[in-house]
Amino acid sequence: xxxxxxxxxxxxxxxxxxxxxxxxxxxxxxxxxxxxxxxxxxxxxxxxxxxxxxxxxxxxxxxxxxxxxxxxxxxxxxxxxxxxxxxxxxxxxxxxxxxxxxxxxxxxxxxxxxxxxxxxxxxxxxxxxxxxxxxxxxxxxxxxxxxxxxxxxxxxxxxxxxxxxxxxxxxxxxxxxxxxxxxxxxxxxxxxxxxxxxxxxxxxxxxxxxxxxxxxxxxxxxxxxxxxxxxxxxxxxxxxxxxxxxxxxxxxxxxxxxxxxxxxxxxxxxxxxxxxxxxxxxxxxxxxxxxxxxxxxxxxxxxxxxxxxxxxxxxxxxxxxxxxxxxxxxxxxxxxxxxxxxxxxxxxxxxxxxxxxxxxxxxxxxxxxxxxxxxxxxxxxxxxxxxxxxxxxxxxxxxxxxxxxxxxxxxxxxxxxxxxxxxxxxxxxxxxxxxxxxxxxxxxxxxxxxxxxxxxxxxxxxxxxxxxxxxxxxxxxxxxxxxxxxxxxxxxxxxxxxxxxxxxxxxxxxxxxxxxxxxxxxxxxxxxxxxxxxxxxxxxxxxxxxxxxxxxxxxxxxxxxxxxxxxxxxxxxxxx
Amino acid sequence: xxxxxxxxxxxxxxxxxxxxxxxxxxxxxxxxxxxxxxxxxxxxxxxxxxxxxxxxxxxxxxxxxxxxxxxxxxxxxxxxxxxxxxxxxxxxxxxxxxxxxxxxxxxxxx
Numbered sequence: 001x002x003x004x005x006x007x008x009x010x011x012x013x014x015x016x017x018x019x020x021x022x023x024x025x026x027x028x029x030x031x032x033x034x035x036x037x038x039x040x041x042x043x044x045x046x047x048x049x050x051x052x053x054x055x056x057x058x059x060x061x062x063x064x065x066x067x068x069x070x071x072x073x074x075x076x077x078x079x080x081x082x083x084x085x086x087x088x089x090x091x092x093x094x095x096x097x098x099x100x101x102x103x104x105x106x107x108x109x110x111x112x113x114x115x116x117x118x119x120x121x122x123x124x125x126x127x128x129x130x131x132x133x134x135x136x137x138x139x140x141x142x143x144x145x146x147x148x149x150x151x152x153x154x155x156x157x158x159x160x161x162x163x164x165x166x167x168x169x170x171x172x173x174x175x176x177x178x179x180x181x182x183x184x185x186x187x188x189x190x191x192x193x194x195x196x197x198x199x200x201x202x203x204x205x206x207x208x209x210x211x212x213x214x215x216x217x218x219x220x221x222x223x224x225x226x227x228x229x230x231x232x233x234x235x236x237x238x239x240x241x242x243x244x245x246x247x248x249x250x251x252x253x254x255x256x257x258x259x260x261x262x263x264x265x266x267x268x269x270x271x272x273x274x275x276x277x278x279x280x281x282x283x284x285x286x287x288x289x290x291x292x293x294x295x296x297x298x299x300x301x302x303x304x305x306x307x308x309x310x311x312x313x314x315x316x317x318x319x320x321x322x323x324x325x326x327x328x329x330x331x332x333x334x335x336x337x338x339x340x341x342x343x344x345x346x347x348x349x350x351x352x353x354x355x356x357x358x359x360x361x362x363x364x365x366x367x368x369x370x371x372x373x374x375x376x377x378x379x380x381x382x383x384x385x386x387x388x389x390x391x392x393x394x395x396x397x398x399x400x401x402x403x404x405x406x407x408x409x410x411x412x413x414x415x416x417x418x419x420x421x422x423x424x425x426x427x428x429x430x431x432x433x434x435x436x437x438x439x440x441x442x443x444x445x446x447x448x449x450x451x452x453x454x455x456x457x458x459x460x461x462x463x464x465x466x467x468x469x470x471x472x473x474x475x476x477x478x479x480x481x482x483x484x485x486x487x488x489x490x491x492x493x494x495x496x497x498x499x500x501x502x503x504x505x506x507x508x509x510x511x512x513x514x515x516x517x518x519x520x521x522x523x524x525x526x527x528x529x530x531x532x533x534x535x536x537x538x539x540x541x542x543x544x545x546x547x548x549x550x551x552x553x554x555x556x557x558x559x560x561x562x563x564x565x566x567x568x569x570x571x572x573x574x575x576x
Numbered sequence: 577x578x579x580x581x582x583x584x585x586x587x588x589x590x591x592x593x594x595x596x597x598x599x600x601x602x603x604x605x606x607x608x609x610x611x612x613x614x615x616x617x618x619x620x621x622x623x624x625x626x627x628x629x630x631x632x633x634x635x636x637x638x639x640x641x642x643x644x645x646x647x648x649x650x651x652x653x654x655x656x657x658x659x660x661x662x663x664x665x666x667x668x669x670x671x672x673x674x675x676x677x678x679x680x681x682x683x684x685x686x
Contacts (some may be wrong), residue, residue: 095648102665104671109651111605111649112651115644118644118645119643136650295641
């Protein structure tokens with residue numbers, strides 16, 4: 001079976017969620033309460049058809065006059081009189097005033113058919129809008145005739161082969177007051193304008209789309225000077241391609257911490273920290289690095305004006321003005337409470353689509369928490385992150401954490417959808433606050449698990465090693481004093497060593513001197529001993545000689561010299 | 577096809593005076609039984625109540641579709657009284673003569 005032919009509305013996002021637009025050659029119904037944008041939706045469908053798809057259209061208005069309508073849509077840049085003159089659009093204002101109508105007997109609405117048919121034929125229209133046909137019910141009293149004629153009208157429109165859009169006011173418990181949805185069975189679109197917590201959000205839902213797949217969610221949409229834009233939320237899933245390309249964080253030491261190369265392109269980075277911990281500065285570095293590569297960056301500010309941000313960043317040596325001048329950087333500032341969450345998302349979506357940046361910064365996302373519940377913020381951000389990832393855009397979000405609980409709130413809302421999470425902490429000790437930076441999470445890359453001290457200098461962010469020793473983690477002046485102490489201690493140790501070396505040297509000298517003295521003494525002793533032995537030997541020799549002399553003088557036997565056996569008189573000698 | 581469309585609603589409906597001509601325009605879409613009946617009914621009512629003081633123009637929208645928008649025609653048949661002012665519209669086959677006469681201000685509404 002052939003796929004259902006569709007006619008693009010040209011309304012941003014709507015054609016995506018309906019996979020092509022409205023069913024071609026069939027009537028569709030757009031309904032909603034007063035002021036929800038039905039007429040605008042319908043006129044956008046017609047004008048886009050006439051200007052972009054070469055499909056002329058007939059607008060049959062039952063409420064606003066031709067002039068009123070032209071004026072109302074001129075603010076969107078639609079030139080109705082011009083299009084009418086070029087026979088691209090035919091406008092017919094059907095005015096019904098019950099007070100001047102008398103009904104007598106049977107009638108039908110052939111006059112309306114003829115008017116419409118004439119208008120269609122006069123410009124060769126392919127599209128028709130009836131806004132709001134329900135007004136007929138207030139102008140004519142015979143409901144049975146009206147209902148029969150409406151049924152005939154929708155059939156007639158189908159036979160004509162025009163793609164028709166019928167608007168209807170929302171009724172109590174029904175989609176339209178007069179139950180138009182009964183007649184229009186092909187596609188029903190519901191517009192809603194809701195105010196929650198004093199913040200209004202417009203939403204669109206496809207209630208029915210026969211024979212076609214369509215998103216069933218409520219999609220936020222916005223109406224601004226550029227017309228209607230519907231935000232096709234989520235549905236992108238997790239099928240996006242990933243890049244292994246790395247891009248610099250703008251801070252060399254941080255690149256080093258993240259495996260030496262920085263973030264992955266297309267990844268999402270959360271920088272969370274307390275007030276004044278330097279989140280925006282880190283974001284500014286990233287933006288600066290991006291623009292330096294000649295790529296485009298888009299920053300959404302929720303707390304500061306662009307001028308304020310640029311002044312503040314100049315004070316740490318980052319000048320963003322040249323990038324703005326060169327069209328590489330664009331700021332969008334809006335108070336979180338200015339719109340509902342969906343509106344913020346839609347506006348961001350639209351701005352991103354227009355500017356096609358390679359980097360998007362949200363500063364800070366946590367302020368959106370003030371607008372809606374955490375679960376909504378989570379959903380919104382997930383949709384944004386999905387969209388950004390799908391487009392390969394690297395996103396950096398900052399998140400302000402006030403205290404423990406607040407931080408947890410933010411964290412649960414955001415952390416699971418980000419790839420990198422940098423945590424900026426203030427380390428308070430010895431009467432001062434210093435900044436520290438951790439890499440809490442970095443998907444798909446090796447990263448440093450150490451804390452770095454984070455300094456804001458007049459030439460930007462600097463990351464330095466903190467003192468992490470026996471006394472714990474020290475930063476700032478405590479780190480400095482600890483370092484000084486360590487240096488002093490080292491000096492003292494060095495000096496002590498030198499002293500001991502000198503002492504040893506002295507000892508060595510003493511030792512050597514004493515050794516020399518002892519040796520001299522020894523040598524003297526030795527020499528003396530040697531001379532003593534010689535003398536002794538000499539004496540012994542002389543004694544022997546003397547004895548021999550004596551023996552000789554006593555005329556002893558020759559053999560009885562010194563070696564003769566002892567004799568009696570020898571003992572006498574000894575006794576002497 | 578210029579028609580004065582504005583009419584102060586506060587003013588009381590004037591009763592048609594003798595001698596004042598009614599300029600009536602009957603819009604039909606083709607020669608359907610209903611349009612034939614409407615024309616016959618109108619003719620009869622006018623002859624009975626407005627003899628000599630009326631003029632009827634019949635406009636067939638099938639032949640002149642461009643005329644439908646100018647007189648704000650939706651229903652068919654529609655009888656438009658263009659003069660005297662204010663403009664009056666009577667829709668239907670004009671089978672109820674009483675209501676037609678009220679609509680044409682020939683008789684005050686009861």
